Amino acid sequence: EVQLVESGGGLVQPGRSLRLSCTASGFTFGDYSMSWVRQAPGKGLEWISFIRSKAYGGTAEYAASVKGRFRISRDDSNSIAYLHMNSLKTDDTAVYYCTRDASYGDFIIDYWGQGTLVTVSS
């Protein structure tokens, strides 16, 4: 059974940093591209970052709203994806979902974690 479990969320002050982790199981992690999608309270979905599998270069892409502040990475040996978040703003408050991209197409999200809440507030 595919499982994605996020951790690392919590309350953080504006300007500070936080690292989210996504521990994957039930599939060969290194074969898949992974993404992070966030959802502000009561709002819609915002894609924020993506990392390809090593077989496709392991390259990353970012939404403009987080580019230069957030960095995605992956540890295939431990089946973990990370989202390193710096210079956090109040607008970054959201539930952050770790997601797996389907084998039949990048950015088609076939599995989602339960999400971890990040609250940016002084």
Added chain:
Amino acid sequence: DIVMTQSPDSLAVSLGERATINCKSSQSVLYSALNKNYFAWYQQKPGQPPKLLIYWASTRESGVPDRFSGSGSGTDFTLTISSLQAEDVAVYFCQQYYNTPITFGQGTRLEIK
């Protein structure tokens, strides 16, 4: 960025009746060389993460009931639930994956009338 606009924002349908949700993209998401629309639908129930329903505009994800169907091409797409069940109460999102940034519609809330 490709803007995805759903209509309506909310919808109330009687049990057993048809529900139709529309999504329009600000530019075509049809990749002509492959004749594929880079378009998907997701369902999000309260307190849960979204769930993939439809991809390539009309391909149903494994395990999704066949009362869910997707149609459309280019810039105009439709999600149809042929006979609404109580468990279909949710917010539905469309998504384009034609190019980055990947973008979602604002969501359509589906309720029972």
